[in-house]
Amino acid sequence: MSKKMLAWGFLFFLVSATVFADQAAWIEKSDADKAAGMLGPGTILRSYCAPCGDTAWMELPVSQAEVTHREGGFYEVEVNGKGIDLAYIYIEKNGLWRNLAMILGIAVQDVPEFLPDLDFNKIAPSLSAPKNEKNLSLSVPKSEEIHLIDKIVNQCLEKDNSTLGMTTCLNDGYKLWDAELNKVYNQLRVNLKPAEQKTLKAAQAEWIKYRDAEFAFKISLYDSLQGTMYKVMNAEDRLEIVKKRTSELESYLKLLKE
Secondary structure: OOHHHHHHHHHHHHHHHHHHOOOOOEEOHHHHHHHHHHOOOOOEEEEOOOOOOOOOOEEEEOOOEEEEEOHHHOEEEEEOOEEOOHHHEEEEEOOEEEEHHHHOOOOOOOOOOEOOOOOHHHHOOOOOOOOOOOOOOOOOOOOOOOOHHHHHHHHHHHHOOOHHHHHHHHHHHHHHHHHHHHHHHHHHHHOOOHHHHHHHHHHHHHHHHHHHHHHHHHHHHHHOOOOOHHHHHHHHHHHHHHHHHHHHHHHHHHHHHO
């Protein structure tokens, strides 16, 4: 490979890295002050990086927002003590979640102006959200209500009750619950103190060990039994384990907000 080709390749890498990395992290003071002024305590933000390949947004409750001076005469907005890139932050305006950098007139690349609905097909190809209920990031509802994910899985099961069809629906439902679990975990984490975050991380690591061991046992058990129905049972058990953990973390989050 020639030095010229290497140089062009390196230049392409730098340009790509710029688009996928910081776009509106270090900004002019006037823009930083405006942004911080919009982020009062209790404001809910959504973090979503389209160029990074995110398939779901993460909720970020604001406890404190401040402006910090950086090198080169630039300033950074910090939320809850951590710097944010306004290119990947969305705030609700008139019922729509709009890109904060674009609201301020800051030029950014490859990011949508408005937060898109979660594309279920990217996470679970066999499933589709009911009309007007595409947003996966919903709180786990009261016991008498049916969670959106369960609605979607049930809808899928009604369409195809074959062994393969049911297994596919349940496996894709598991993927949706796993995505929801990650979202709720991050929501809970940002609401905890550093020491509590450490214990949560340790607890989640132990739960993952339990999950993997339980999955391995169930595979061993069901594989030893005769009948295709056990494949469906295994898929359902996997889904329920992750769903239960999501509900547990959601209950902790609700407790903190009471």
